[in-house]
Amino acid sequence: MDLAEELAKQQRSISVAEFFERNKHLLGFDSPTRGIITTIKEAVDNALDACEEAMVLPDIYIGIRRQSQEVIKIIVEDNGPGIVPRQVPYVFGKLLYGSRFHQIKQSRGQQGIGISAAVLYAQLTSGLPTAVISRTGPDSPAYRFEVQINIETNEPDVVSRSEVDWDRTHGTRIQIEFRSNLAARKRLIEYLKYTSVVNPHARIRLEIDDETVLFDRVSDEIIACPKAIRPHPHGIEIGQLRRMLGPESGTIEEFLTDSFSRVGKKTAREICGKAQVSCTQDAGSLSPAEQKQLIDAMQEAKIPPPQVTQCLSPIGEDLITRSLEKEFQMDFIRSRTRPGSVFSGHPFIIEAAIGYGGKLPPEGNAQIMRFANRVPLMYQQGACAITQAIAGINWKNYTIAQTGLPTGPLLILVHVASTSVPFTSESKDAIASIPEIEKEIVLALQDLGRDLKLFLSRRDKNRLQEDRARAVWAILPELAAKVAEIVEQDPPDISPIEGKVMRRLVVRKKTTGDGVVLELSNYTANQVTLSLYNISPNRAKDAHPPPDFVTELDGDYTKVWQISIGPGSSWKTSYSGQGGGTMEIRGVDPQQVVMVDFDG
Amino acid sequence: MADKKLDSLATERLIGIAWKWYDQMRDGLLPSISLPTRTKRNIAYDDESEVWKYGDRESTRSAGTAKSALHLLKMAYVIWFLKTQISQNRSSTLRELYYISEGWKRAKFQAQDESNFLIEDLEILTDMQREAFHLRPEEDGATIFGPMKLREMTRRGARDIHCQDDVGEAGYQIPTNVETVELLDHEAQFVIAIETGGMFARLIENGFDSEYGAILVHLKGQPARSTRRILNRINDQFGLPVVVFTDGDPWSYRIYASVAYGAIKSAHISEILATPKAQFVGVQPSDIRDYNLPSDGLNDKDIAALTSELTDPRFSSDYWKEQIELQLQLQVKSEQQAFAAKGLDFVTREYLPARLSDMGVL
Numbered sequence: 001m002d003l004a005e006e007l008a009k010q011q012r013s014i015s016v017a018e019f020f021e022r023n024k025h026l027l028g029f030d031s032p033t034r035g036i037i038t039t040i041k042e043a044v045d046n047a048l049d050a051c052e053e054a055m056v057l058p059d060i061y062i063g064i065r066r067q068s069q070e071v072i073k074i075i076v077e078d079n080g081p082g083i084v085p086r087q088v089p090y091v092f093g094k095l096l097y098g099s100r101f102h103q104i105k106q107s108r109g110q111q112g113i114g115i116s117a118a119v120l121y122a123q124l125t126s127g128l129p130t131a132v133i134s135r136t137g138p139d140s141p142a143y144r145f146e147v148q149i150n151i152e153t154n155e156p157d158v159v160s161r162s163e164v165d166w167d168r169t170h171g172t173r174i175q176i177e178f179r180s181n182l183a184a185r186k187r188l189i190e191y192l193k194y195t196s197v198v199n200p201h202a203r204i205r206l207e208i209d210d211e212t213v214l215f216d217r218v219s220d221e222i223i224a225c226p227k228a229i230r231p232h233p234h235g236i237e238i239g240q241l242r243r244m245l246g247p248e249s250g251t252i253e254e255f256l257t258d259s260f261s262r263v264g265k266k267t268a269r270e271i272c273g274k275a276q277v278s279c280t281q282d283a284g285s286l287s288p289a290e291q292k293q294l295i296d297a298m299q300e301a302k303i304p305p306p307q308v309t310q311c312l313s314p315i316g317e318d319l320i321t322r323s324l325e326k327e328f329q330m331d332f333i334r335s336r337t338r339p340g341s342v343f344s345g346h347p348f349i350i351e352a353a354i355g356y357g358g359k360l361p362p363e364g365n366a367q368i369m370r371f372a373n374r375v376p377l378m379y380q381q382g383a384c385a386i387t388q389a390i391a392g393i394n395w396k397n398y399t400i401a402q403t404g405l406p407t408g409p410l411l412i413l414v415h416v417a418s419t420s421v422p423f424t425s426e427s428k429d430a431i432a433s434i435p436e437i438e439k440e441i442v443l444a445l446q447d448l449g450r451d452l453k454l455f456l457s458r459r460d461k462n463r464l465q466e467d468r469a470r471a472v473w474a475i476l477p478e479l480a481a482k483v484a485e486i487v488e489q490d491p492p493d494i495s496p497i498e499g500k501v502m503r504r505l506v507v508r509k510k511t512t513g514d515g516v517v518l519e520l521s522n523y524t525a526n527q528v529t530l531s532l533y534n535i536s537p538n539r540a541k542d543a544h545p546p547p548d549f550v551t552e553l554d555g556d557y558t559k560v561w562q563i564s565i566g567p568g569s570s571w572k573t574s575y576s577g578q579g580g581g582t583m584e585i586r587g588v589d590p591q592q593v594v595m596v597d598f599d600g
Numbered sequence: 601m602a603d604k605k606l607d608s609l610a611t612e613r614l615i616g617i618a619w620k621w622y623d624q625m626r627d628g629l630l631p632s633i634s635l636p637t638r639t640k641r642n643i644a645y646d647d648e649s650e651v652w653k654y655g656d657r658e659s660t661r662s663a664g665t666a667k668s669a670l671h672l673l674k675m676a677y678v679i680w681f682l683k684t685q686i687s688q689n690r691s692s693t694l695r696e697l698y699y700i701s702e703g704w705k706r707a708k709f710q711a712q713d714e715s716n717f718l719i720e721d722l723e724i725l726t727d728m729q730r731e732a733f734h735l736r737p738e739e740d741g742a743t744i745f746g747p748m749k750l751r752e753m754t755r756r757g758a759r760d761i762h763c764q765d766d767v768g769e770a771g772y773q774i775p776t777n778v779e780t781v782e783l784l785d786h787e788a789q790f791v792i793a794i795e796t797g798g799m800f801a802r803l804i805e806n807g808f809d810s811e812y813g814a815i816l817v818h819l820k821g822q823p824a825r826s827t828r829r830i831l832n833r834i835n836d837q838f839g840l841p842v843v844v845f846t847d848g849d850p851w852s853y854r855i856y857a858s859v860a861y862g863a864i865k866s867a868h869i870s871e872i873l874a875t876p877k878a879q880f881v882g883v884q885p886s887d888i889r890d891y892n893l894p895s896d897g898l899n900d901k902d903i904a905a906l907t908s909e910l911t912d913p914r915f916s917s918d919y920w921k922e923q924i925e926l927q928l929q930l931q932v933k934s935e936q937q938a939f940a941a942k943g944l945d946f947v948t949r950e951y952l953p954a955r956l957s958d959m960g961v962l
Contacts, residue, residue, distance in 0.1 A: 467666050475669040478706065480625055482676040486618040486683060492625040 016095045017154040020117060021124060027117040028379075028427040032180035035121055036064070036072065037188055037378065038427075042114030043076035043174055044192075045375055048199055049108050050080030050172070052225045052313075057217065058202040062192070064182070066209065071126050072180045077173040082136035085143045085161075092119050092132055092174070093147040093156025106226045106312045106417050108375050116149060118176055123148050125179040129159045133173040135166055142166035182208070187378065189213055193327055194369055194376035198415060200319040218322045226313045229419070230261040232306040233271070233298040235345020241295050249283035252294070262304045271297045308340025308347040312417050315374070320353045320413065328411060331357030331459075334451045335413070336444045343436035348418035350437065352444035354452055355411035365403075366390075366410035370431070372421040377429055384430035386414045389441040398449035399456050414441055462591055473498070473506070473596040498523065505565075505588055507532070510598040511579025516540075518583070519572045522565040530588045532561040536581025543575035556581070606732055607686050613726035614679045614733070621672070631672055632662035635724055636868070640912050643867050650876035652861040652914055654724075654868060670706065675718060677707040682722075682733045691734035694719065717865075724868040736776050742793075742827035745771035745804055746815030748786035748834075760784065763815070769804065771818065778826045783837050789813035790961050791834055792881070792952075795821065795846035795855055799936040799947070806948040812962065815840070822855055825866065828873040831859060835875045841961050842875050845952075848883030848893075849933035850905035853915070853924075856880045861914045879959055881952070885927035888934045891951070894941050895932035902933060 020027060028038035040062060051058035056079060063075035083091055090097045095116045119130045135142035146159035166173075185208060192204055196215035201223055204215040231240070233256075249255040256268040263271075272279040275297035277290055286294065315323075320335040335353035342348070360367065370377040370386045381387050387405070395406040406412070422432040431437065476494050484491040498506060498521070505528055506521040516538065522528050534540075535558045540547060547559035565571050579599045621631035636642060636654035644655040663669035681700065685692060692700070697719070698712045709715040719730050730737075749762045752775065763772045774781060792814050794800045800818040803809065809816055815834065819827060835842045844859050846852035857863075860878040862870030888895055898906075906924050909915045915924065927933070939947040956962040 475666065475673050475706070476625075476663060479621070479631065479663065479669065479673045479676055482673065482680055483618045483621045483625070483631070486615055486676065486680050487622050489622060492622060494625050497625065497628050497630060 015152050015154045017120060017149050017151045020095060020120065021151060024121065026426045027114070028429070029117065029121050032125070032178070033184045034379075035118075035125075035178060036074065036180050036182075037184050037191055038114075039074055039118040039121070039176060039178075040064075040076065040188065041191065041375070042118055043074075044195060044204070045108035046115055047076065047078035047080055047172070048195075048202060048374070051078060051202075052223060054081035054170075055222050055225065056080065057220065057222055058199070058204075060202060060204045062204065062206045064188075064206070064208045066182065067177060070179045070181075071177055072182065073175065073177045075173065075175045077168075077171065079168060079171040082140075082170045082172055083132075083134045084136055085134070085145075088132055088134055088143065088145050089147055089156035089158050092116055092130060092145075093149050093158070095120070095149065095154055106373050106419055108373050115174070118178075119147060120149050120151075122176045122178040126177050128177045129157075130177075131175040133164060133166055135168060135170050135172075138169040142168075191376055191378055194371070194378075195374075197320070197323040197327055197369065197413070198315055198371050198374045198376070200315065200323045216326070218326050219319055223313055227310045229306060229311040230259060232262060232342075232345040232347075233260050233301065233303055234342075235306075235420070236260075236295065236298065238292065238295050241291060245283055245286065245291070251280050252277060252283045252286070253279040255283035261306050267301060267303055271301045273297075274300055305342040306345065306347045308342075308349060311419055312340065312347060312349050313374075314349045314351050314417050315415060317351075320351060320415075324353060324355055324411070324413065328355060328360065329358040330355040330360060330409075330411065332452060332455045334448050336447050338440050338444050341436060341440050343422075343434050346418055346420040348416060348421075348437060348440075350440040350444050351413075351415040351417065352441065352448060353411075353413040354445070354448040355413075356452055356455065357409050360409035360411055362409045363407065365405045365407055366412050368405070369411065369413040371413070371415040372423070372428070372431060373417055374415070375428070377431070379427075380424070380429040383424060385433045385438050386416070386431055386441060388433060389438045390414075390445065392438075393442060393445055393449070395449065398453040400449075400452070412445070414444075416441075458591075473508070473594070474598075504594045505530075505585070505592055506594045506596065507583065507585055508596045508598065509534075509579070509583050511577075515574055515576035516579045517572065517574045519570065520563065520565060521570040522567055524592055525567050527564065527566050528588050528592075529564040530562075531586045532563055533584040533586065534559045534561075534581065535584075536577065536579065538575060538577030538579070538581075540575040540577065543573055545573050547573075607689075610726065610728055610732040611683055611686050613728060614682055614722070617722075617725055618676065618679055621676070630662040630664050632660050633672065633675070633721070633725065634658050634660045635721055638720075638865060638867070640864055643864060643913060645913065646870075649871045651870040651874040652867060653870050671718075674701075674704075674707045674709065674714075675721065677701070677704045678715075678718060678722065682735070685734050689734075691736060693736045693738050694730075695738055697735065720865060720868070727868075729869060729872075731777050731779065737824060737826075741774035741776055741778065741824055742820065742830060743771040743773050743800070743818040744815065744830070745800075745818075746786075746791075746809045747788050747813060748815050748838075749784040751782040751784055753780040753782075764809065771800075771804070771816070774826060774830050776824075776826050778829045778833070781830070783833060786815070786838050786840070787813060788815045788838070788840055790956075791815045791817060791831065791840050791842045793817045793819050793823075793831060793842060793844045793859060793878070794936075795819050795844075795852055796936055799845065802937075802944070803948060806945060808948045808952070811948075812953075812956075819844075819846075819855060819859070823859060825873060828859055828862075828875070831878070832873060832875045835877065842878040843881045843956070843959065843961060844878055845881040845936065846883070847933070847935045848885060848888055848927075848938075850902055850909055850924075850927075852883075853880075853909060853920075854905075857912075857914045879961070881955055881959070883934050883936060883938070885923050885930060887951075887955075888932055888938075889926070889930060891939075891942070893934040893938040895934045895938070898927070898931050898933055903928065 029035045047060050048058050059079045061077040065073045067073045122130055129146040129148045132145045133142055141163045144162050144164045148157040150157045192206055192215055196204055200219040201217055203217045206213045244259055252272055253268045256263045269279055275293040314337050317335040317337050321333050324333050333355045338350045340347055340349045370384055391404050395402040401407045416431055422434050424430045424432045480491045480494050503523050505524055508519040510517050535556050537555055539557050540559050548562045549560050551558045563571050585593050624631045637657045637659050642655045642657040643652045646653045661668040663672050694716055698709050698715045701709045723730055744763050746763050751758055751760050761772055803816055808814055831842055844856040846855050859875055862874035906928055909924055939951055
């Protein structure tokens with residue numbers, strides 16, 4: 001027997017399932033810790049995609065519980081359209097089974113690997129099947145499945161199937177148990193926080209052990225589900241072209257105009273001319289050589305770029321800003337949605353946001369939030385085109401310090417939305433370096449950088465004005481008193497100076513032996529209506545006028561007064577106590593307010 | 601010293617500053633002060649009094665910034681303190697004032713320079729001298745040795761003193777407030793002000809004062825106000841020429857300039873402090889060359905000081921331009937004592953008689 005025969009005995013096809021069992025890292029299951037995040041990511045992606053398609057506002061529940069020392073139970077439940085019973089085993093029990101692989105539009109999941117990989121991972125580590133409950137509507141019953149994957153055949157293996165009672169009228173619940181730990185807890189919460197930022201229409205509730213975290217929606221607008229478009233001639237390769245060419249394709253002209261976007265009769269004839277084939281020839285009859293000529297001609301032909309708006313769903317500047325405001329406390333937030341653009345025939349849109357100051361850590365690298373099709377990218381930050389684009393900008397132009405990445409209390413968000421996001425690997429952690437995409441990211445960030453610079457220079461100017469204010473507020477009364485002592489007169493009333501010079505709303509807090517006095521003087525030209533927040537250990541029971549409401553937290557009382565003050569008028573309250581604490585005004589442009597805390 | 605009239609005038613003018621602020625505040629204005637800017641670009645030669653005074657450049661400080669408001673607050677504290685001090689007939693030194701401010705919280709001085717500067721501001725604003733506020737400097741006054749008689753009002757009564765016969769080898773020490781000294785009589789030809797103690801002692805030892813009828817005044821480096829005031833008065837009252845003998849370096853030229861023209865920081869009282877007719881004896885850069893005096897090389901700071909003097913209006917004469925440019929060219933400087941290289945008597949036998957004849961003093 002020759003060697004070839006010998007080898008032939010060992011040669012056999014490998015099941016996809018078997019392949020992925022050996023190459024878990026390709027799917028984001030390199031470690032049990034990361035496995036949890038990947039599982040939740042895949043389940044949440046599916047839930048959001050399903051809700052979007054069904055035009056419902058996503059309401060997602062995530063439960064994570066420790067079953068034993070080593071086994072963790074993960075539950076993800078959504079209010080999506082549900083899955084018809086006959087499809088459930090395939091969706092969860094077969095790798096590479098999905099509805100979106102052949103569609104050209106923006107969606108989170110695409111290949112149909114993610115959730116079934118989680119099922120596979122569970123059965124490999126805990127040996128337990130995955131339980132799925134799904135219901136498609138109030139008139140249909142809910143079904144409960146226990147599903148596994150047959151590793152050798154990559155076919156679903158239904159362990160049990162039964163009709164059950166379920167309180168949701170429609171939706172899907174998946175319950176997966178695998179060996180892992182909760183080391184990634186912080187990162188997981190961060191992942192969901194990020195998810196919530198780019199999905200402002202979703203409400204996500206997380207129960208992890210005994211802790212509950214809610215990421216509420218900031219918008220009740222159902223987002224328009226992107227529509228699938230036909231492929232663009234520039235974004236196509238020979239293999240795909242061959243698959244599209246069938247016996248029923250009609251003439252080449254019909255094939256081109258019907259199967260591709262942006263191709264009309266004129267363009268179709270131009271392509272045929274360049275490919276040196278006849279327009280009226282039957283498309284199915286093209287020889288492989290002619291097919292090659294055709295695809296070359298398609299790349300050469302001048303064809304308008306694909307339509308961007310219908311197949312993509314950018315989040316929008318307003319919603320990004322509102323979402324960030326909800327999750328982060330910052331002094332400055334701006335966002336940009338760039339006009340659509342195209343790389344290799346694939347439409348894409350870049351969205352970016354910059355946040356500054358507030359409670360962001362004042363030192364260290366900027367916090368970078370990367371997203372692709374509304375999914376946070378949590379790993380391999382350094383390998384990502386977004387990071388490279390950020391590092392390539394000269395942030396010093398915008399008065400931001402930089403050591404490679406910009407530093408300081410800075411948050412940078414970049415969202416890449418595309419019908420085909422070019423990831424560096426199947427674990428979808430980093431975006432590949434595509435010049436068109438990087439250019440758009442840079443343009444968006446430079447635009448935002450200019451806004452930030454303006455904000456920072458205005459803020460510095462405000463600081464100067466505040467210095468002026470402090471001089472008037474803190475030193476003048478003392479000067480007035482001393483001068484009055486020298487000339488042996490009563491101290492002059494210096495409030496007209498304050499008003500004249502400042503034209504501001506002056507908020508004063510002063511504590512003496514008699515207690516705390518909060519005084520607001522409106523030196524602006526307009527009526528102001530505002531809320532005064534005073535947080536201190538004093539209950540202020542005897543405050544006159546009393547606060548509109550009071551809440552207590554860890555021994556600190558938050559006292560809130562709702563006040564309206566006419567131009568040139570003052571408002572004052574006082575209560576007994578030792579003072580200290582903080583004071584805040586809401587409802588008035590901060591530039592119009594001068595805070596003078598004599599206790600500080 | 602207790603001049604009631606002067607006291608009430610000083611008090612009145614100090615309170616006047618406070619009244620101005622009081623009125624400004626009552627009218628809803630920010631309190632402010634206006635002062636001439638105290639830089640060399642803002643001193644100008646006054647033809648009538650023949651001294652350098654502040655020019656027209658004024659800067660106004662109003663309490664619109666924290667820094668200026670604090671400056672005004674400190675000034676208010678000082679006025680209040682001086683008013684009290686004058687009314688109680690007490691006095692204090694500049695250094696004591698600095699320490700007294702410790703108790704003024706926010707208005708406390710950060711350094712003595714700051715309080716000294718503020719007192720100068722008050723002198724300008726009131727057009728009076730700090731002595732009128734009962735403030736004394738710590739610095740020693742000059743020492744005088746020579747044929748002249750004066751009367752000093754001491755705490756133990758008036759004392760008549762002859763500055764050769766009634767004093768020791770060290771000479772007569774003038775008090776910090778020379779307004780208590782009355783000049784009586786003299787048998788002198790001229791006054792020679794000397795920078796260093798070594799040269800002052802050399803001239804006494806060599807009997808220069810008796811031989812040439814010279815009143816020797818020891819400047820002790822940069823001369824104190826009282827020293828400049830007494831030179832001004834001897835020159836004015838006795839009509840004696842005043843010459844200044846210093847080291848041959850840029851810092852010593854400034855000593856001469858402050859005797860002759862007044863100092864930049866006291867240009868507001870130049871008229872009573874400066875002796876415009878005072879002449880510079882040496883050491884001149886040309887002396888270093890002509891007598892081949894032992895010398896040191898100029899350092900960077902010396903060169904910067906010389907270059908700065910070329911643009912100083914007080915050194916704008918042809919004589920000074922020539923000498924400074926010569927020194928920059930020679931790149932050397934010499935001390936007064938360098939004459940000792942030619943023998944201990946050289947300076948009194950050869951150099952000074954020759955130089956003073958040249959100048960027309962002898």
